Amino acid sequence: MSACVSSCNNKGDSDHLPPKEMQKILLDISVAESYSAVVKDSLHKQQGAKNMDSLAVYYKDILAHYHITEEEFAESLDWYKSNPGDLDSMYTALIPIANKWQSALPVTLPKGGPTLNVRP
Numbered sequence: 001m002s003a004c005v006s007s008c009n010n011k012g013d014s015d016h017l018p019p020k021e022m023q024k025i026l027l028d029i030s031v032a033e034s035y036s037a038v039v040k041d042s043l044h045k046q047q048g049a050k051n052m053d054s055l056a057v058y059y060k061d062i063l064a065h066y067h068i069t070e071e072e073f074a075e076s077l078d079w080y081k082s083n084p085g086d087l088d089s090m091y092t093a094l095i096p097i098a099n100k101w102q103s104a105l106p107v108t109l110p111k112g113g114p115t116l117n118v119r120p
Contacts, residue, residue, distance in 0.1 A: 023094055029058075036058065
């Protein structure tokens with residue numbers, strides 16, 4: 001386990017996370033963002049509005065799963081934003097994965113909504 005933690009968290013000499021790891025994180029975040037707009041409770045009834053409380057919990061869980069801090073994610077995202085070719089390539093590679101996940105989802109969500117467990 002500690003080998004994964006150190007290798008997953010090790011950005012090496014680079015100032016950003018490797019593309020494959022960043023892809024996984026961005027895909028999980030994208031799903032969390034979409035899910036937060038679907039999940040409603042007594043305080044979040046507006047159609048299309050994100051439940052920011054739930055979203056904060058999802059972000060924290062995602063970052064913990066990948067053993068990175070909010071700062072490491074922000075630094076990597078800034079790096080990819082300043083290198084649009086790499087960012088575009090990464091998102092292009094995500095499209096088939098997202099389409100596969102989307103096709104596996106049920107057409108209607110069960111009452112109460114599913115738990116957020118999007119990692120295959």
